[in-house]
Amino acid sequence: MLIDPQRTLTIIQFELTRLFGSKRGLVTIAAFSCVWFLIYYYLISSAADLVSSPTFKDIAQQVFGRLDLLQVFSWGIPQLSVYWLIAVMLLPLFALLFACDQTCSDRERGTLRFILLRTTRSELLLGRFIGQTFILAILIAVTLMVSIVLALTNDLSVSTEQLGIALKVYGNLMIVVLPFVASMSLINSFVKSAKMSIVTYILLYVLGGIVINLIGYFLFDISLLFYLYPGEQIDRIITFDASTFDQLGLPVLQTCLYLFAANIVLKRASL
Amino acid sequence: MSILVEVNGLSKRFGDKQALNNVSFQINKGEPVALVGPNGAGKTTLFSILCGYLPYDTGEVSVFGAKPASSQTFNKLAALPQDAQLDPAYSIEEQLKFYAQLQGFTRKQSLIESHRTLDLVGLNDNYKVKPLELSHGMRKRVSIAQALIGSPELIMLDEATAGLDPKHAKDVREIVSRLAGEITFVLSSHDLSELERLCDQVLYLENGVLRTHQTSDNTGEESYLTLRMKTQPDNFVEIIRNVAGVNSVSLIQGKEYLVSYNAQNQSQSLDIEILKLCHENNWSYTQLFNGKTLENQLF
Numbered sequence: 259m260l261i262d263p264q265r266t267l268t269i270i271q272f273e274l275t276r277l278f279g280s281k282r283g284l285v286t287i288a289a290f291s292c293v294w295f296l297i298y299y300y301l302i303s304s305a306a307d308l309v310s311s312p313t314f315k316d317i318a319q320q321v322f323g324r325l326d327l328l329q330v331f332s333w334g335i336p337q338l339s340v341y342w343l344i345a346v347m348l349l350p351l352f353a354l355l356f357a358c359d360q361t362c363s364d365r366e367r368g369t370l371r372f373i374l375l376r377t378t379r380s381e382l383l384l385g386r387f388i389g390q391t392f393i394l395a396i397l398i399a400v401t402l403m404v405s406i407v408l409a410l411t412n413d414l415s416v417s418t419e420q421l422g423i424a425l426k427v428y429g430n431l432m433i434v435v436l437p438f439v440a441s442m443s444l445i446n447s448f449v450k451s452a453k454m455s456i457v458t459y460i461l462l463y464v465l466g467g468i469v470i471n472l473i474g475y476f477l478f479d480i481s482l483l484f485y486l487y488p489g490e491q492i493d494r495i496i497t498f499d500a501s502t503f504d505q506l507g508l509p510v511l512q513t514c515l516y517l518f519a520a521n522i523v524l525k526r527a528s529l
Numbered sequence: 530m531s532i533l534v535e536v537n538g539l540s541k542r543f544g545d546k547q548a549l550n551n552v553s554f555q556i557n558k559g560e561p562v563a564l565v566g567p568n569g570a571g572k573t574t575l576f577s578i579l580c581g582y583l584p585y586d587t588g589e590v591s592v593f594g595a596k597p598a599s600s601q602t603f604n605k606l607a608a609l610p611q612d613a614q615l616d617p618a619y620s621i622e623e624q625l626k627f628y629a630q631l632q633g634f635t636r637k638q639s640l641i642e643s644h645r646t647l648d649l650v651g652l653n654d655n656y657k658v659k660p661l662e663l664s665h666g667m668r669k670r671v672s673i674a675q676a677l678i679g680s681p682e683l684i685m686l687d688e689a690t691a692g693l694d695p696k697h698a699k700d701v702r703e704i705v706s707r708l709a710g711e712i713t714f715v716l717s718s719h720d721l722s723e724l725e726r727l728c729d730q731v732l733y734l735e736n737g738v739l740r741t742h743q744t745s746d747n748t749g750e751e752s753y754l755t756l757r758m759k760t761q762p763d764n765f766v767e768i769i770r771n772v773a774g775v776n777s778v779s780l781i782q783g784k785e786y787l788v789s790y791n792a793q794n795q796s797q798s799l800d801i802e803i804l805k806l807c808h809e810n811n812w813s814y815t816q817l818f819n820g821k822t823l824e825n826q827l828f
Contacts (some may be wrong), residue, residue: 372613
């Protein structure tokens, strides 16, 4: 599988214009901004109060199933702590929504037939995956910076060490969203529309989870299959003290596996 | 003569339907090639396989010496796939620029190239327009424009003039005719008179089988003239049949006659003699065709 960097780069650049240069993309950004505005307005701007509130800590601990979230709350920037807890749960959903139409609409419409006279299917798959990842990288960076700006406007100084934590938060969030985008690359290689890709994702993962549990209950344990689920490691990495495998290995492996499978399916697909 | 496409024993099945059955042919660099056949004959399937859109079951397919859709075919093979639509979110200029950049053009060159190809198909006032703002025929012309980006050696046009008004259909034919010296075209169409005007080589597909692989030259011992009359003169067949060298005269359809003759037994050209007879007998004709029309050759 030879990848031409120039063609892949061209696809990535065009993918970026899909969000930042088209009307539909700008509407999506507007919706994304509205959701984050509400989050900033109601949660992050009052993060200092929330972090010191036992009720919030209880809720957070119940949501993540962890009783050791104190480490996150001791970063010294409450806005960053609250941002991390919200973003790690919310951004995977945004990743699914943003990445739900990587190739399916183009395939259904026939536009891929024009493109694939000029590039290979593997380059297209990789270019679109990287393009979507770039889009998320930009959006995550913007939301993270707004949180830091909010901290600064609340008379908090941000030390170099805290900036390091912010960078770590950024890196972790990027790694968390990668398998979500890649799983959508795979689903896109066989469904016909963006809506169907979301529905298929829900069916695959929700029904899949039920089936794994039922087989485990009545027949034999196949819970290892849960390692195929994007975000499987989220509850373990929430406190930043998880193993390298959980923080990096598992999501990167999942991403590679999904892209590999997507490449095989897309290569065999009839257009 | 360099071989652009070589197909040996190609078969493709969709469920119970055998779309292509042991198809073999080759396309050499040169004159346009017509791909003809009734609906469902397998023309679009064959196009799709050559472009790499469809996998095939058995056989060997080589396009520019490589497998379909491999990078060796990029910049050499261009196509107008049937029913493929452009992305409605981008202007036609942006999309053609993107395609040109994928073909290796720089940002600046790609803009010039997109304008050049849009100008070729008569869309010079519509660079910034999005596909949904264009009529069906105009969208088709944009699709033809994308096939002209760069300097392809082989262009496959699937139903290129279907849905175009007569003026723009003529423009497309003129483009094909003009570029035929430097680019080899493979044209699929139901308009046989169009293919007749443009192509010498014909690939005729029926039920997935390549029935004919021929040229439309009037060669061999027996030659033909096809004469289309305005009316059906009563004694036309008898008079023409008595001309020296004429073997038979038959009414093919409507007012169209097929004259079979032996060219070697002719003292002067039969076409001149027939035109003289038309003049003497006051017969009005609409067309005199040297050979059998493509329609009569195939059906």
